[in-house]
Amino acid sequence: MSLVLSRVDYVSVGVTSKSTTRILPSHEAKATQKFAIGDHDGILHVFGMKKGELQLVFKSLPGPKIERLVLGGSLGSPKDKIFIAYGNSVKGYTKKGKMFLEFDTSLIDPITSMFVLGPDLAACARDLYHRYQNCKDADSYLAGETLNDVILIPGEGTSVLAILACGDRAIRVLTGTKNPTILRLPSVPTVLSSWREDDRDSRNRILLGTQDGKIGLLTVQGAKTIRITWLLTTVASEVTSLDTYELDDGLDILVGRQDGSVEVFTFSDDEETTPLHRYRYNAGESISTVMGGIIGASGYPEILVTTYSGRVFGLTTRPPGSLEAGANLEALEKLKTEILQLEQKLVEDSEMFDFPNEGIVPLILSVNHRMLLDPDTASYQLSIELDTPIDNVLIQSDTPVELLDESNSAVASLSICNPLENNFVLATYRCQANVNHLETRLRTIEGQSGVLQVYVTTQIQPKGCRRINVPIYALSLHARLHQDENPHTSGGPFNELRLVGGFTVAEMHAWLSLALPHIPERPQLVDGEAALNYISTFVGTLLKCKYKKGSASFLGENVSSVIILRDLLTREATKRKIKLDVFCDIAEGSVTRVLELILPRLKAADELTQKLRILDALQEWEMKSEAEGNLSSEYQELLRQEDQIRQQMAKHPEILVRLHGVITDLYVDWERAKGARRMTSAVAAEKLSSALETRNIEALQQIILGKDENPITPPASLSLGQDIVV
Incomplete structure (x- = not known):
């Protein structure tokens, strides 16, 4: 075939x-x-x-x-x-x-x-x-x-x-x-x-x-x-x-x-x-x-x-041979003439733009770019393409993003950034000769939205530069579902966020387009109400959005998603001086739901990390080649699966850190949803550390729900479900 x-x-x-x-x-x-x-x-x-x-x-x-x-x-x-x-x-x-x-x-x-x-x-x-x-x-x-x-x-x-x-x-x-x-x-x-x-x-x-x-x-x-x-x-x-x-x-x-x-x-x-x-x-x-x-x-x-x-x-x-047999001397001479003409034109173009004080000029570059969410790896693939060879690609972000890999066609260099100046990432990719297409992967942090700026320069003369602005969504790792598509039989328990105020459907739709990817061009109304369903590609929790003129309701299995939405929507309403009544009802069962989704992955990631440590130790001791026959059957099987194990880790680097971060954020956001004193991530991570090491779901539940020995007492002025007026 x-x-x-x-x-x-x-x-x-x-x-x-x-x-x-x-x-x-x-x-x-x-x-x-x-x-x-x-x-x-x-x-x-x-x-x-x-x-x-x-x-x-x-x-x-x-x-x-x-x-x-x-x-x-x-x-x-x-x-x-x-x-x-x-x-x-x-x-x-x-x-x-x-x-x-x-x-x-x-x-x-x-x-x-x-x-x-x-x-x-x-x-x-x-x-x-x-x-x-x-x-x-x-x-x-x-x-x-x-x-x-x-x-x-x-x-x-x-x-x-x-x-x-x-x-x-x-x-x-x-x-x-x-x-x-x-x-x-x-x-x-x-x-x-x-x-x-x-x-x-x-x-x-x-x-x-x-x-x-x-x-x-x-x-x-x-x-x-x-x-x-x-x-x-x-x-x-x-x-x-x-x-x-x-x-x-x-x-x-x-x-x-x-x-x-x-x-x-x-x-x-x-x-x-x-x-x-x-x-x-x-x-x-x-x-x-x-x-x-x-x-x-x-x-x-x-x-x-x-x-x-x-x-x-x-x-x-x-067949290639027939191409050669069909060529005659006249055609070959014409081909040589065309090559000489092209070479001469190239020299003339280079001389035309060879100025003493050469600089970057605003050429109109045709750039084909896209950034698509990959649900399997919960990351984004950034693709940049020019109609001429790329010289450099500079990536700058005013929000934290993680660059996951380097392109085979470019050399990446990272620069030191100052987050206090809203500069979290500054990376330069220098492309090889005659490369028109560059691809790289990056991962965002949910809750931190911003703009990724990409600057592209060309290898041609005179050199030109083009800037591209790519939005980073507040809930960037959520993928949109069909209205009739639900991966869970029923879903829940759900935390609920309700907003009442003087906004229109189009206005709320525009606000959500800042938080969630793949928002439709226009709100699709049924009896005056629009609905959107999303699933977290990393955690697997559901988020359901319903909104109409003057009111909106958001149901989320993960309280972190609800809090991120609350912060963004109230901020946008404040900018436009729109009064909102905000109600937040949280369900204790949602914590269990998130932990049940994460802990199996946490266990698998921990086992994968331990296997990699063993493989690295075996390589360091040079036992892989010299004394493999003396190893236990378990270690020999581990060596046979080495390529597969390393590929899995390459697909999800730092997976343990990310999973720990999700549980830590769950703890912090749960306290915020209750109206308790704001807790830092460092304090939350310290309180959860022993339970995370043992992967004890009961211990994690008790700590997050405030049922451990040292609970955080909420201030008397705030209570669960209290109205907040912006």
Whole structure:
């Protein structure tokens, strides 16, 4: 099942967005095909092979950034019309470059995804879906969630079904203005692609790609039924592009990913079974589009790949030897001439910007960045990408964050910081030559929100710098759940925070967006009330939020989450001079609930730490190689599992310290919730130290609940559940 492909570089254009490259259909089987590309310079390019060379068929004038490029045509005929989306407008071109359509959609936000099916055009802008038929309004839908992609398929009769990939981990199937059918997914869907076979799109099968790298096949059966036929659950980098094409023997699935990977999966016999992996290639930068077609030579299928920086290359089935045999002296001489011209242009550009007093100037750099929460490690992955080689990346934070690892493509240096000046982290990553993409991981501390500032400089002349501000949420390690998703049967006992005051739903929604990640674009109201559910990726406790005009209620299994929310919301209300009545009811059983979730992990982490200490001691005494036969069976088994043990610890470094910190914070916040005297973390850690060492849940409960020998007496002026007015 292995596949051998050879890379052929074609051309470079400007920076590209996802799904902005399409291969045009050919009238002859196995003949070379033209392809169209739209870039951030607003230029539409169409290329094709002629006499063995790639030539530019036509090129439009520069304009606004092209966000999407799709093909369309009359129903039942080849899709040979090119449609591009820029801002809130759409243009249509023939394959020869003649513009036949210029259409203003009147959408307020820029179009982020688009699809054309015959006379129907679907456009999504942020959280709004709109369908036009013959450039006239047909229907629309306000999802309230970020819409990542859209596909149209024929419905019954003349109806059209819209398949929406939504940011709340759901697929919505929409027919007109009726309520959509919702399919819940384990991760956020990022890409939808029509199942393509023999250059025809399927009427009911759709490929799916997710934010955590999963790939699946959806089957739509009417407007009310959609199911997952199969799903590859392997966790990998985010899927950015999908296509189906027959490269060799049988239909293949082509996958492009955020980390630069291009993969090929194929089926054994039955398309209903899970596909098998057969090829992987890494381009070194994120993939914008992958498509299957015949580009370089007749009769040789290939994968056409476009990267973020605009590099276009093919992974062809044509053997490398045939490439050499087909080359002639004239082509080689032309290639040498082009290389000399490029070298001369490079020298001229360097001399042009070689000033005596060279400094950093405000170049406009195109930066692709994201910071995504990884629930498995309860950490964030920060990804930064430029269209030119990166020189340095400087990270500064006004709140404590922990940098977990160093990038393989950069050398990290940490500087001493002064927390009194709101400077907790200052790190510099110096990249190797010709590195466009940098990834690193970091972990936040809940309860301490702020801003992470990232400064990026380039290796080109003149050097430019770009600053990126990334928010750190107060409850940053909480992941959003579906409204109908609850990992516990019932949950609880819950601590309750109630707020009553003169705020609106939109205002409370904006305040919560400072505390919790993945807040939807707009509050989704049911009978005037919005609801959100979250789970702590580190502890596993639930947080339920309900709010409407003038009142809000928050239920949390962990009192620390409730106290963090109380502090943030009262602070925001104070800034806006809004009076709040604050009620906090705490449940003793919630302490037991948190300890029951943490102690098994604490025990496992303690055992893992002890095993590592033994392994380190064995290495120090050089017994691993010289006297392994004299070791006990227990130690010999430990040595055989060494790689696995070290990988587990590398995934969760300092896990014991973090778990102890959660229990310490629980103690401190419990005292605050009771209205008792404020306790420092150092005092709490000292009182809990002996119970933490023995992992005695009864002893921990007694200390935290104030039932030990030396309880902390609350002041007479405060009592449980007392109203606080801000």
